[in-house]
Amino acid sequence: MTEESEPLDPLDLQIESRNQRRSAGRLWQLVRRSTRLVWGSGRLLFVGLLVVQVIAALVLAGQVLVVESFLSAVLELGPGGGVPTVLVAATLGLAGLMAAAALLDSVRGSMSRFLGESVARRTYQDVLDAATAVSLRHFESASFYDRLQRVEASATSRPFQVTQALLGIVGGLAATVGVGAVLAGIHPVLLPLLLLGGLPMILTNRRESRREFQFMVAQTPRQRQRYYLSYLLTTRDEAKEVRAFDLGGPFRSRFDELYARYLADLARHLRRRLALSTVGNLGSAAVLTGTLLVLVTLIGRGAVSVAQAGAAIVAIRMLQGQVQALLRGMQSIFEAGLFLSDVDQFMDLAATARDEEEGDPAPPTFGEITVEDVRFSYPGSATEALRGVDLRIRRGQVVALVGENGSGKTTLAKILAGLYDPSAGAVRWDGRDTRAYSRVSVRDRVAVIFQDFVRYAFTARENIAFGRATADPDGGRVDEAARRAGAADFLEALPAGYDTILSRMFKGGRDLSGGQWQRVAIARAFYRDAQLMILDEPTAALDPRAESALYDSLRSVLAGRTAVFISHRFSSVRAADVIYVLDQGQVVEAGSHDELMAREGMYAELFRLQAAAYLGDPGVPQAR
Numbered sequence: 001m002t003e004e005s006e007p008l009d010p011l012d013l014q015i016e017s018r019n020q021r022r023s024a025g026r027l028w029q030l031v032r033r034s035t036r037l038v039w040g041s042g043r044l045l046f047v048g049l050l051v052v053q054v055i056a057a058l059v060l061a062g063q064v065l066v067v068e069s070f071l072s073a074v075l076e077l078g079p080g081g082g083v084p085t086v087l088v089a090a091t092l093g094l095a096g097l098m099a100a101a102a103l104l105d106s107v108r109g110s111m112s113r114f115l116g117e118s119v120a121r122r123t124y125q126d127v128l129d130a131a132t133a134v135s136l137r138h139f140e141s142a143s144f145y146d147r148l149q150r151v152e153a154s155a156t157s158r159p160f161q162v163t164q165a166l167l168g169i170v171g172g173l174a175a176t177v178g179v180g181a182v183l184a185g186i187h188p189v190l191l192p193l194l195l196l197g198g199l200p201m202i203l204t205n206r207r208e209s210r211r212e213f214q215f216m217v218a219q220t221p222r223q224r225q226r227y228y229l230s231y232l233l234t235t236r237d238e239a240k241e242v243r244a245f246d247l248g249g250p251f252r253s254r255f256d257e258l259y260a261r262y263l264a265d266l267a268r269h270l271r272r273r274l275a276l277s278t279v280g281n282l283g284s285a286a287v288l289t290g291t292l293l294v295l296v297t298l299i300g301r302g303a304v305s306v307a308q309a310g311a312a313i314v315a316i317r318m319l320q321g322q323v324q325a326l327l328r329g330m331q332s333i334f335e336a337g338l339f340l341s342d343v344d345q346f347m348d349l350a351a352t353a354r355d356e357e358e359g360d361p362a363p364p365t366f367g368e369i370t371v372e373d374v375r376f377s378y379p380g381s382a383t384e385a386l387r388g389v390d391l392r393i394r395r396g397q398v399v400a401l402v403g404e405n406g407s408g409k410t411t412l413a414k415i416l417a418g419l420y421d422p423s424a425g426a427v428r429w430d431g432r433d434t435r436a437y438s439r440v441s442v443r444d445r446v447a448v449i450f451q452d453f454v455r456y457a458f459t460a461r462e463n464i465a466f467g468r469a470t471a472d473p474d475g476g477r478v479d480e481a482a483r484r485a486g487a488a489d490f491l492e493a494l495p496a497g498y499d500t501i502l503s504r505m506f507k508g509g510r511d512l513s514g515g516q517w518q519r520v521a522i523a524r525a526f527y528r529d530a531q532l533m534i535l536d537e538p539t540a541a542l543d544p545r546a547e548s549a550l551y552d553s554l555r556s557v558l559a560g561r562t563a564v565f566i567s568h569r570f571s572s573v574r575a576a577d578v579i580y581v582l583d584q585g586q587v588v589e590a591g592s593h594d595e596l597m598a599r600e601g602m603y604a605e606l607f608r609l610q611a612a613a614y615l616g617d618p619g620v621p622q623a624r
C-alpha cells in the first residue's frame, strides 16, 4: 500500500491548501453558513430557541439585580425585628427566577436536540445526493473515500455541534450583554477586567480546534482500514471465505493493531489538547483573581457597598460561565467550520459532476456508434488502459469484445455506457460526440450489466425492475424480462414468488445460486429496454444449457436493438456479427469468426487453445 510512487491525487491538494485562518471575518462567514444550514432545516424551532436564549439571558441579569436587593435587605435586618416585605419579595423573586432558569434550560435542551437531528437529516440528505451524483472516476481515488468517510461521519454529529454552537454564541452574547450591563452598573472597571479573562482561552482554543481537525484528517485512512476489516469480519458474503481460510484471527489482530495505534495517537493528541486548555484556563483564572482583588480594593475604598460586592461576585460567576459558553460556541463553530468546508468541497465535486451532466438529450436511437481513437487512463494511474481504440457498431448488430485479462474490455464497456468520458478521442452516435449530450440521457439509452453486478437484498421483482427504477414497476414486463433471461421458473417457485427478498439477511428471504443471480441481472438489463445492451461476461456463471439458451434467444430478445458483449467463452463469441480482439488497450483484430480464423492471428490462437482444451487435442498446447 505504498502511496509514494503513485501520481499525486488532486483531492489531497485541496486538504493541504485548506484555509485555516481564524479571524472575525471567518467567524462571521461560518456563523452565516451555519445559520443558513440550521435555518433551512427548521426555521420555526430555530427562532423559538433564539427567543428562549434571550429570555434566559434576561432571567440571569434579573437574578443579579434581585441578589443585590436581597443582600441589602439582609444587611439592614436589625436584631429582633420582623422580616421586611422587601426581603420576602426578593427571596420569592430569586426562587422564581432560579426555577425559570432551570425550566428554560430543559426546554432549550429538548428543542435543540430535535433541531440538531433535523439539521443532521438535512445534511445527510445532501451528502447522499452528492455521493450519488459525483463522477464515477472519484471512486477510483483513495482521497475521495477518506473525504466521504469524514463527511459521512460529520453529517450526523457536526450539524448538532453547529446548532449548539450557534445557540451557545447567541445565548452567551445575550447573557454577557445583560449580566455585563448590571456588572458595569455596579462598577465600570469590573467588566473589561472580566472580559479580559476570556482572552487566554480564545488564543488556546484556536490551536486546539486546528489540532483536532488535523488529527481527524490524519486518522481517516487508518480508520477506513479498520472499518473495512470489521466489514470483512461481519458480512455474510465474506463470512464463507473468512472461515474457509481461517482469516478471522489475522484480521482481528490487524484490527486490534490499528485500534491500538489509534488509541496511542489519541492519547498523544488528548495530552496536547489538555496542555493547551490548561494554559488557557490558568490564564483565565489569573485574570479572575486579579478581578476579585480589584473588587476587594473597591470595597475597602467604599466605592462599592457590601451588597453590591456580593451581587458582583454572583455576576462574575455567571458571566464567567457565559463568556466561556460564548468562547466554547466560537471554538465549536471554528472546529465544525473545518468539517463544514469538507462537506462543502464534497458538494462541489457533485456540482462539477452535474455540470458534466448538462447537454442535449441523446437521440432515442442511433444508426451507428463509432469509437474513434479512444484513450483512457484511470485517475491516479500512470498507464493507459485504452490506447487508441477504434470501433464501429451498427444498429442491430451483436458485437463481441474478446481479449486476455486486463486488455481493456471492461474499460471500453464503461466508456460505451457513458460512465466515463474518454481521456482523448471520442465516442460518436451517428457522428455526434456523446459529450455533447447529457450523460444521464446517454446512460438512459444503454443497459449495462457488469461482471460484478449488484445483488440487491430486495425482492426479486425489485431486483429486475431496478433496470428502470424511475418508472413504477410493471408486473407484466418483469415477468417477460425474467422469462427471456431464463429466470422465471425458479423465481416463481420461491416462497413468495417475485415478492421474495433475495437475501437471507432479511426475514423470509432466500438466496440464489451464482448462475440464478446472473439470470436475474440479465433480466434487469432486458427490463431496461434500452437501445444498446452491454453485457460484461453475461454467461460466466451459467450452466451450458442456460448459456446456449441465452445466446439462441439473444437476437429475438434484442428485436433489432444492439448488443455488445464481453466473453471469454469462444463458443458464444463465434455467433457475433463482429468480434473485436483487444490486446493491451488496443484493437488488434476485428471481423467475423470466419474472417478472424482465416487470419490465423491472436483470435484463431485463443479459439484453438480453448477448443483443444475441450476436445483434448494433444497436438495443441493447452497452456502458454
Ligand SMILES: Nc1ncnc2c1ncn2[C@@H]1O[C@H](COP(=O)(O)OP(=O)(O)OP(=O)(O)O)[C@@H](O)[C@H]1O
Binding pocket: 140, 378, 379, 381, 384, 385, 403, 404, 405, 406, 407, 408, 409, 410, 411, 412
Ligand atoms: N479502477 C481502476 N483503476 C486503475 N486501473 C484499472 C482500474 N480498472 C482496471 N484498471 C486497469 O486497466 C486495464 C484494463 O482493465 P479492464 O478491466 O478494462 O480489463 P478487462 O479486459 O476487462 O479484463 P478482464 O478480462 O480481466 O475482465 C488493466 O491494466 C487494469 O489493471
